[in-house]
Amino acid sequence: MKVIGLMSGTSYDAVDAAAAEVTVQDGGGTLRLVPLGMISTPYEADLRRALAVALPPGSTTLAEVCRLDTRIGRAFARLAVRADAELCGGRAGLVASHGQTVYHWVEGGRVYGTLQLGQPAWIAEATGCPVVSDFRPRDVAAGGQGAPLVSLVDRMLLRGRPGVPAALNIGGIANLTCLPANGPAVAFDTGPGNALLDAAVRDVTSGRLGYDEDGALAAAGRVREPLLRRLLDEPYYRLPAPKTTGKELFHPGYLRRVLDGFGSPAPQDLLATLTRLTARTVADALRPLGATEVIASGGGTRNPVLMSMLREELPGGAVLRTSDALGLPAAAKEAYAFAVLGFLTLHGLPGNAPECTGAAGPRVLGSLTPGGRPLRLPSAPARAPRSLVIGRP
Incomplete structure (x- = not known):
């Protein structure tokens, strides 16, 4: 059919x-x-x-x-x-x-x-x-x-792959599915994928741009560690799976509240910090699962800065590739x-x-x-x- x-x-x-x-x-x-x-x-x-x-x-x-x-x-x-x-x-x-x-x-x-x-x-x-x-x-x-x-589809696709494979989708919200070595499959939303990044780009460009094309803004900035720590204080990241989230939580108003008290970081620094947030929260979610291979998909895979940060953050030398390698665009x-x-x-x-x-x-x-x-x-x-x-x- x-x-x-x-x-x-x-x-x-x-x-x-x-x-x-x-x-x-x-x-x-x-x-x-x-x-x-x-x-x-x-x-x-x-x-x-x-x-x-x-x-x-x-x-x-x-x-x-x-x-x-x-x-x-x-x-x-x-x-x-x-x-x-x-x-x-x-x-x-x-x-x-x-x-x-x-x-x-x-x-x-x-x-x-x-x-x-x-x-x-x-x-x-x-x-x-x-x-x-x-x-x-x-x-x-x-x-x-x-x-x-x-x-369910991830589980069917990953079954039989060596090690501990995981599928990651980076859309507005990032989600993963992992097949641990022992026990059933695990899946949940890790947190923002592109949601906060896109909100920040629209804000700093007064709506002229909708996203950070090729991660250009983030590449020109540096991560502001105090801001990153504040972002990582979000309670959602510590909730047990199964869990889901969306723009009901990670929306432009959320970002404005987090930035309150941090002044006005340079747009490039803000984008670099938010890109690192996505990479860090995904890696933190995968770490306790022992993932050895991460097969990524979604719009976030087109951001080379995000993919580079994700490779840096992934635990234990886990291999990162896109689903194109499996024949699925x-x-x-x-x-x-x-x-x-x-x-x-x-x-x-x-x-x-x-x-x-x-x-x-x-x-x-x-x-x-x-x-x-x-x-x-x-x-x-x-x-x-x-x-x-x-x-x-």
């Missing part, structure tokens, strides 16, 4: 579409994913502004939530149509849409709700394909964190992961890893919106897949 995975991360700058051909092998024990390509399109400027205003800690109205749900859904739908035509030859059988996370309700370490916008009916109407969406709430209802859901890994999760849902198979999210058990994730043809669900494989192999087109 050709599946399109749609994703917009916590940086909310663009929508990504990754197409894959997914095949069941070994009586269901293995999934084979052949990447067919990725396309991406930025959110329209006024939609991005409206989304930025509505996100925490800002306030909004139900009317604006309704408008955003439709506008984001239509943006996803337009890209899905393109992906079907350009990547699947018009033969896509399923669309899996993560949507746009706008709120993740966490209190006392427990998640009570999570909201992703991007009405799937627009995608189904435009493509004629069935659409799996709203992946996270079922895991939350079962007592889980609802994230990182890619941990780093820029599209999460979109491909949700294509896999959508495939599992359509076949009635669980899409969460309870030991990673904290859910009471395996759950079939998401809601299914029928496409333009009568909905016929395929039969489930004889067993749930345990491994994922990446094939060549």
Whole structure:
């Protein structure tokens, strides 16, 4: 089956579409994913502004939530149509849409709700394909964190690799999955990936720039150790896994509060310090797990200064490489992961890893919106897949 995975991360700058051909092998024990390509399109400027205003800690109205749900859904739908035509030859059988996370309700370490916008009916109407969406709430209802859901796909991808492999995704928030030598897989959000970096860049450039391209600002600065220590005092870093976070915590107002009393550090120094914060918190999270290999993906992998700092910080000489080395493009890994999760849902198979999210058990994730043809669900494989192999087109 050709599946399109749609994703917009916590940086909310663009929508990504990754197409894959997914095949069941070994009586269901293995999934084979052949990447067919990725396309991406930025959110329209006024939609991005409206989304930025509505996100925490800002306030909004139900009317604006309704408008955003439709506008984001239509943006996803337009890209899905393109992906079907350009990547699947018009033969896509399923669309899996993560949507746009706008709120993740966490209190006392427990998640009570999570909201992703991007009405799937627009995608189904435009493509004629069935659409799996709203992946996270079922895991939350079962007592889980609802994230990182890619941990199931990471676990399948890492299984059988030597040593203690870990997968790291650096988006607005950074998350990891690790397969310790003894015991079950572990997954959680480590803290900010690009969230505070992007907020700082927008602030120091008065909105002219949205991110530190190639880490140029950070490369020209030096780490301010007192500020770094203050940033590292954040209690979230010391919470036990499973744990998740988002821009409900790591937003521009948070950064302004941390900077209070530190004067106005040079923009380059601020970016160097925040880049070191991301690298340090990721490494601190991996250290007790004994990771020997870290396979990174996400927008943060395009920042050479962040990747260099991460190599310096990683414990015990752990090897850092991107998921491209495994045949899975780093820029599209999460979109491909949700294509896999959508495939599992359509076949009635669980899409969460309870030991990673904290859910009471395996759950079939998401809601299914029928496409333009009568909905016929395929039969489930004889067993749930345990491994994922990446094939060549």
